[in-house]
Amino acid sequence: MKQKVDRPIVVGMVGTGYGCELHGGGYENMVGVPVRLKTVCGGSNRAKAEAMKERYGYEVVTMDYWDIIRDPEIDVVDINTNQTLHVPIAIAALKAGKHVICEKPLTGYVGNGEDNIGKTVPKSVMYESVLAQMEELRTVMETSGKKFMYAENQVYAPPIQKAAEILRAKKSKIVFMNSENTLIGSSSPKGGHWNQIGGGTLMRNGIHGLTAMLWLKRQEAKARGEEFGIVSVVADTGVQTASIEKEKHRYINAHPVDVEDVAVVTVTFWDGTKCVAICSDAVLGGSRNTVNVYAHDASLRCNLNPCDILNTYFMDEEGLDGVHISEMLPQKTGWNQAFVSDEIIRGYAGELKNFMECIAFDREPDSDFYLAYDVMRVIYGAYRSAEEGRKIVLD
Secondary structure, X not given: OOOOOOOOEEEEEXXXXXXXXXXXXXXXXXXXXXXXXXXXXXXXXXXXXXXXXXXXXXXXXXXXXXXXXXXXXXXXXXXOOOHHHHHHHHHHXXXXXXXXXXXXXXXXXXXXXXXXXXXXXXXXXXHHHHHHHHHHHHHHHXXXXXXXXXXXXXXXXXXXXXXXXXXXXXXXXXXXXXXXXXXXXXXXXXXXXXXXXXXXXXXXXXXHHHHHHHHHHHHHHHXXXXXXXXXXXXXXXXXXHHHOOHHHOOOOEOOOOOOOOEEEEEEEEOOXXXXXXXXXXXXXXXXXXXXXXXXXXXXXXXXXXXXXXXXXXXXXXXXXXXXOOOOOOOOOOEEEEOOOOHHHHOOHHHHHHHHHHHHHHOOOOOOEXXXXXXXXXXXXXXXXXXXXOOOEEOO
16 A cells, blocks of 8 residues: 655755755655745855745745754755755754755865865875764764765666666675766866865766765675675876866866866775776766676666667757757767756656655665765775875775
């Protein structure tokens, strides 16, 4: 029998950026669980908050997230701010008795706003700072009785979810995985600065494939009754665009100041198996997100994008101004592998559905605090490894 929900889940959104639009679309298309979008917090941008209110149907606009924290009607705080605010807002929300949805990444080291910290602050200092923030949050979360839901969309991408279903059904042993997250740079000028993002392409892009692989390894271990753990990480990072002459740099939108634009990360699990994540900001041809899983009895290739659902060919771009064809490709002419139902294929709709069902029916989310914790340990362990030229032991 299908479960019923007595009343709508009341949501407070903190932030007005791109992630808020993705989450807003997820709430808008929610099926099976009624949702009431009550308050959106604009921080310093009331105009964007008012636009979000009109677009998605929020009832109230505020400029102070404490209005959401203190509101007794609100059940869940959806955090889509800069990652420097993720942990403090999450702690406040949990202490106030509210569930938390936190956009990726969980946190990050950005210093006190000073420039060039990617070249001046030791990665070991960053690593310890990030761990301390996460431990503080874990203490609050584990005593709150509330749910912490980590919004990593690739965990909810249909190819990744189907791969997990197969692995659980067959009890397959994963022996190796690799992921690729590549594109032609960041669409934001902040992408080249450590004090804005907390890292480079690994933090912005590679985090997706890494999280998906860690989650799949957790699914395998649970299905087989085995222990899950991460032993170590080895990484190599660099600035590959430094090799490109200025006049030939026009096709690539990567302009790193004190961050990396390429990274290769190898993670070793407790059972000796490994996964490798590759990410780069200097790859032409549109964004590419893939995860390959090789088990003792199966091979699974997850192509999130591009995919071959719809191929398009245009001689010109007339009439296509408002039509989204693909990501990180400057032109729509010629052949393209068009994005179709991107919010579903890349998992944005699935994550919000999972989160609302977890609150409504008291379930645990697929993507939780411990997954967020592990991937942040791996990423900042990888930065230490690359800087120190050695393997970093995590457990």
